Amino acid sequence: MMGVGSSVGTAGRGLETRRAPREGRSVAVTGANTFLGRNLVGLLEEDPTVARIVVLDVKNPASAGAKTCFYDTDLTAPGVDSTIAEILHAEAVDTVVHLAFVASPTQAVAWAHELESAGTMHLLAACRKHALRKLVVRSNVLVYGAHPSNPNFLTEEHPLLGLPGSHFVEDKVDVEQQVRSFSEERPDCCVTVLRMGAILGPTVHNYVVRWLSHRFVPRLMGHDPLTQFLHEVDAVAALKLALERDARGALNIVGDGVLPISTVIKLVGRLSLPIPAPIFRRFASLLWVAQLSEAPPSFLAALRYLCVADGSRAYQRLGFKPVYSSRDAVLDFEGALRLRDARLLQEVG
Amino acid sequence: MDERTSRRISVRAPAMASGGEVPPEASGDGVAAEAALPRARPSARPAARASVPPASGAASGQDGGLTEKKQLGKKKATKKKASKKKATKKKASKKKATKKKPRVVVEAAGQVLELPQGREANAGRRSEPPPPSSPPPPPELSTLLEDVSGAESDGEARRRAAEAIGRIAARLYPDAASRDQADDRLSGARQLLSTEYYVRRWTRIAMRGRSERVDDFGLDRAYEARIKPLLDFLYDHYFRVEVDGLEHLPEQGAALLVCNRGGALPWDGVMLKTAIGRHRGGARELRWLVEDFAFHAPFLGATLNRAGAVRACPENAERLLARGELLAVFPEGVKGVEKLYSERYQLQRFGRGGHVKLALRLGVPMLPVAIVGAEESYPLLYRVRAFSRALGVPFIPVTPTFPWLGPLGALPLPSRWRIRIGPPVQDLDGLPAETANHSLRVNELNERVRNQVQQLLEGALRDRGPGAYV
Numbered sequence: 001m002m003g004v005g006s007s008v009g010t011a012g013r014g015l016e017t018r019r020a021p022r023e024g025r026s027v028a029v030t031g032a033n034t035f036l037g038r039n040l041v042g043l044l045e046e047d048p049t050v051a052r053i054v055v056l057d058v059k060n061p062a063s064a065g066a067k068t069c070f071y072d073t074d075l076t077a078p079g080v081d082s083t084i085a086e087i088l089h090a091e092a093v094d095t096v097v098h099l100a101f102v103a104s105p106t107q108a109v110a111w112a113h114e115l116e117s118a119g120t121m122h123l124l125a126a127c128r129k130h131a132l133r134k135l136v137v138r139s140n141v142l143v144y145g146a147h148p149s150n151p152n153f154l155t156e157e158h159p160l161l162g163l164p165g166s167h168f169v170e171d172k173v174d175v176e177q178q179v180r181s182f183s184e185e186r187p188d189c190c191v192t193v194l195r196m197g198a199i200l201g202p203t204v205h206n207y208v209v210r211w212l213s214h215r216f217v218p219r220l221m222g223h224d225p226l227t228q229f230l231h232e233v234d235a236v237a238a239l240k241l242a243l244e245r246d247a248r249g250a251l252n253i254v255g256d257g258v259l260p261i262s263t264v265i266k267l268v269g270r271l272s273l274p275i276p277a278p279i280f281r282r283f284a285s286l287l288w289v290a291q292l293s294e295a296p297p298s299f300l301a302a303l304r305y306l307c308v309a310d311g312s313r314a315y316q317r318l319g320f321k322p323v324y325s326s327r328d329a330v331l332d333f334e335g336a337l338r339l340r341d342a343r344l345l346q347e348v349g
Numbered sequence: 350m351d352e353r354t355s356r357r358i359s360v361r362a363p364a365m366a367s368g369g370e371v372p373p374e375a376s377g378d379g380v381a382a383e384a385a386l387p388r389a390r391p392s393a394r395p396a397a398r399a400s401v402p403p404a405s406g407a408a409s410g411q412d413g414g415l416t417e418k419k420q421l422g423k424k425k426a427t428k429k430k431a432s433k434k435k436a437t438k439k440k441a442s443k444k445k446a447t448k449k450k451p452r453v454v455v456e457a458a459g460q461v462l463e464l465p466q467g468r469e470a471n472a473g474r475r476s477e478p479p480p481p482s483s484p485p486p487p488p489e490l491s492t493l494l495e496d497v498s499g500a501e502s503d504g505e506a507r508r509r510a511a512e513a514i515g516r517i518a519a520r521l522y523p524d525a526a527s528r529d530q531a532d533d534r535l536s537g538a539r540q541l542l543s544t545e546y547y548v549r550r551w552t553r554i555a556m557r558g559r560s561e562r563v564d565d566f567g568l569d570r571a572y573e574a575r576i577k578p579l580l581d582f583l584y585d586h587y588f589r590v591e592v593d594g595l596e597h598l599p600e601q602g603a604a605l606l607v608c609n610r611g612g613a614l615p616w617d618g619v620m621l622k623t624a625i626g627r628h629r630g631g632a633r634e635l636r637w638l639v640e641d642f643a644f645h646a647p648f649l650g651a652t653l654n655r656a657g658a659v660r661a662c663p664e665n666a667e668r669l670l671a672r673g674e675l676l677a678v679f680p681e682g683v684k685g686v687e688k689l690y691s692e693r694y695q696l697q698r699f700g701r702g703g704h705v706k707l708a709l710r711l712g713v714p715m716l717p718v719a720i721v722g723a724e725e726s727y728p729l730l731y732r733v734r735a736f737s738r739a740l741g742v743p744f745i746p747v748t749p750t751f752p753w754l755g756p757l758g759a760l761p762l763p764s765r766w767r768i769r770i771g772p773p774v775q776d777l778d779g780l781p782a783e784t785a786n787h788s789l790r791v792n793e794l795n796e797r798v799r800n801q802v803q804q805l806l807e808g809a810l811r812d813r814g815p816g817a818y819v
Contacts, residue, residue, distance in 0.1 A: 148645050151664035152566055215548075222647025224654075226567050258565060260651070266552045267561060277647070305645070306660075327562060 024051030027243065028093040030075060030123060031100030032057045032064075035204050036138060039236040040097060041068060044243075054091045056084060056123075057100070075100050075119030076111070084126035094133040095243060098123055101138060101175070103199075104207035105168040105295050116171040117178075124182045132189045136242045137179050139195045141252060142169045146307035152226070153310035156195075156250045166298035176250070183248070190246045192318075194238055197254035197309060200329045201232030202336030207294040213337060217265045221274035223304045226258040231324030231332060238320050247317035252309035255326040261303065267327070268334045277304070559655075566636065566669065567654040576656060583616075584623045587763050588722060591813075592624040594770035598633055603670040603713040605704060606635070606677040606770070607798055609696055609806055610685025611724030613746050614649070615639045616761055618658060621677055621720060624768055636669050637677035638662075640686075642742050663703050670711050677718065678704045680799075683743050690728040694721070694810055696803050702795035705777075706785040709794075714773040717798060719806040722766030725817045727751075764817050769809040774798055 027044055031037045032055040042063035044050045053068040055061065060070040071087050073080060088096070100119050102112045120137075127135060144154045145161040160176055163169040176193060183191035198208045208229075211217060230253060238253040265272040275283070277300070284297035314320040324332065560571035584590050598604065611617055618637035625635045638661035644650045659665050661678070669676050679685060684697035708715045731747035751758035776797050784790050 148641055149662070151662045151668075152659065153664070153668060155664075222651065223645075224651035226563070226654075258563060258567065259561075260563060260567065260569075260655070263556075263559065263561060263563070266556050266559075269549055269552055271548055271551065 024049050025095055026052040026054065026091050026093045027095045027097060028054040028056055028088060029097045029099065030056045032061045033059050034099050034103060036235060036239055037061060037099045038063050040239050043240055052091055054087060054093055075122055076114040081122040081125040084123060085129045088126055088130040096127060096132060096135050098137045107291060109167045113167065113171055117174045120175045120178050124178055134190045136192045139176055139193050140172050141195050141197045141254060141307060141309045143173050143176055143195060144307060146301040146305040148305050150306045152306060153308055155310050156252060156313055163298050163301055166296060190248055192242045192247050193250040194242055194253045195250055196235055197228050197230040199232050199235050200229040200333045202332055204232040210294040212268050212270065215270065216273040217270045218273045218275055219261050220280060220303045221276045224260045224262050225304060225306050226308055227261055227264060228254050228258050228308050228326045229329040230255045231329035234322040234324055241318050241320050245318055251314040251318060252311045253314055253320060254309045254311040255322045255324055255329050257325040257327055258308055259326050264330055267330045268337060566659045568657045569655040572655045580619060580623045584620060588620060588766040590620055590624060590766040590768060592768040595628045597716055597770050597772050599714060603673045604675050605708050605713055605715045606675065606718045607704060607715060607802055608677055608679050608718040608720055609802055610679035610681040612761060613686055613727040615643050616726060617720045617723040618677055620766060621768060622657060633675050635675045635677055638666060640682050663707065666707055670713050680704055687732060688724065690730060693724040694806050696799055699795050699799045702791045705791050705795045705798065708777060709780055709785040710782050712782065715777055715798065716773050717771040717802040717805050719769045719802060719809040721809045721813050722764040725764035726761035765813060767809045767813040769805055771801060771805045774801060
């Protein structure tokens, strides 16, 4: 993950940045142990304009360095909001990056709800008491949902319909609504919501990666919607850009270009397993209950309908231009996957 | 001395999976050796290092490299011995010196053996003299050089050389060689047994006719090229399409083509695309919008999308027109599909005027288009509404062929087609973009456009003549 950090990099960093500067920004990061959090902390450690990194998590990330102050904070604990408010005040935090979200659909629906909805509620309550300058929240392109009525490119104005029946997405929609009302209450605070596409890359782990790692990748027979992917490096770069530049509102952070699902599976070097929709629906719920699949049956809509976002606003407002296109991200992931397979073979043999 | 060095099998040490490239520093040595050449070899070139064929080991790619790595250490010693032998085998190879043969680079067990041939012989050669005292060579070595230089092709020579080296190695180090061979066999078998191998093969086969890239709206150029013969057959011989008015298409820039909709399956858009694709050598290409039930139908939707169709919605239309595409819309939508045979070529309500608003807002010209024949390709006799919701279609059509012949009924009847493209609608000219917000005005304009398409349709219908199918 240091590799990601150094490749994103910041211009003009020198040896003097080893010492933590006296003045500079103080950034609080929740969910610092997520993939994005870890990489962001690593990047901020090298950023001379950042004086302090305040980690609000249950564990200090491996990328934490001299600038990082770790506070053992469980966002799901009741009463944690006043604790966070105290920390924000004590550390004079001017920027909060909210990354405490589950990356994949989970069976622990109640816990995920507590973490995401209640956790955001707690965090925003603390932010309301504090003179915050900037809030960056990670969201997901899936908040638009995969619907038959979707246009080929969803813009930020599109209503957040979510995926019906998916707790994973519903919680994210709920978070977006909370954040929106917060930004309406606090016009002095620059609130940026980054709706990221499915992140793919050599080191990231999420349900998309697991889905594509199967020998036989299940998909819906006869349906081949276009998909898009965001490379992990671009995801981290977008977070960093959102910290550096002020762009208000929601932004779609996605890779350029689209690929049909069948092509993605072929590019990754896997076999696609087309299953007729009615059978798949039944099996998907069985497999999900048996914890054998990586996504609940509500995600079948994403295998059937388009959910592709338009990233042009992120370019206009944030200057974010993905380095990797969707295809590049898939190919990069394919290389890592092949390496993983080879290692596995070697271990077995 | 140079004769000897050029004949010798040189051993390059760190050549594991290097793809047979000569290391850059070797070229300097090559030039030095060149300087010492006698006049007898005028054809020798110093800069021949780029023409080294890939080594056999490198051809197998990453998978092979992995298994070979392990054996690197074991064979290193073997190879050094073999190279020492070389110096003494001057005689055996001398007669091959004048023959022009492909230069052979053998990569076996992680080391590269080069068998220089012909004029490239001493490019990239290291010119250190052979060791003065060398043990007697194993008998295979002479046959090796004999064999290799007698080979007809690169691959053949490489194979033979590899075999011979294997024999030498086996002779010198019987234990190690047998172990290695067992390893080789094992890894080969493992590679063949691994699903990876077959998956990759299949992937390559499955990607035939599909390109790895599609454009933003899902058009796949390779797929488009693959289905073109079928579309050409349908266009020329099945539907016998006649087209006029293509000159009204703008040479560049966006335009909105407003067409009548007919036929259960959207062949009309496909044929219009083919017609426009043939005009002016394919200078313009058409994107068209298809309604939801076709776009989301299993198989049909994905196929249409790869061929260039886009789901009908205002956002997509706007985006395509903003890109400067020719865009065909079928404002009748599903209502056009629902027309019974007796109602054919009577235009239904033209949506809610979304296309007119779009044309006004973006200031793109709007061309009426009449497609005659599509509505007779699936003569709808009756509409069954029962079960249609469960199947996700607006209704179950009853045609002379459809439910009766099963899937064969999905084939269109061979109606005779005539496509007529009218001149751009004049009524929109000079209207400000704000007109799009006046719904009354938009509806009025929409009605005018509809009348123009209807007129065009009747004209084209008359010109086609009485026979719809013959």
